[in-house]
Amino acid sequence: MEINTKSEDEFIIYEDVDQGILVALKKAERLLVKKYWKSKGTGDESMTVNGFVLVHDEEQESLKIDFSSKHIFQISSLSKFK
Numbered sequence: 001m002e003i004n005t006k007s008e009d010e011f012i013i014y015e016d017v018d019q020g021i022l023v024a025l026k027k028a029e030r031l032l033v034k035k036y037w038k039s040k041g042t043g044d045e046s047m048t049v050n051g052f053v054l055v056h057d058e059e060q061e062s063l064k065i066d067f068s069s070k071h072i073f074q075i076s077s078l079s080k081f082k
Helices: 025-038
Strands: 011-016 021-026 048-057 060-067 071-074 076-078
Touching: 011 025, 011 048, 021 025, 025 048
Parallel strands: none
Antiparallel strands: 011 021, 011 076, 021 048, 048 060, 048 071
16 A cells, blocks of 8 residues: 655655754745755755754664754755755
8 A cells, every 4th residue: 555645745855964964845845945046055055944953762773853843944954864
């Protein structure tokens, strides 16, 4: 049985290199990051996106997205997590 998900609910993981944390960004926010880096980082340094922090879930021994609060991140400090 196939699981159907809405494409707008997809998240991409980035690393905030200044803070040393992993961040989940929605598709719309990801497009702003792509646009910024496509301009070779010459865009406005204060450009920000909203995202969610990944936290350690001790019960499952894994990372999960903390949806309890949105955070604001500077695009210049984000790099795609590999």
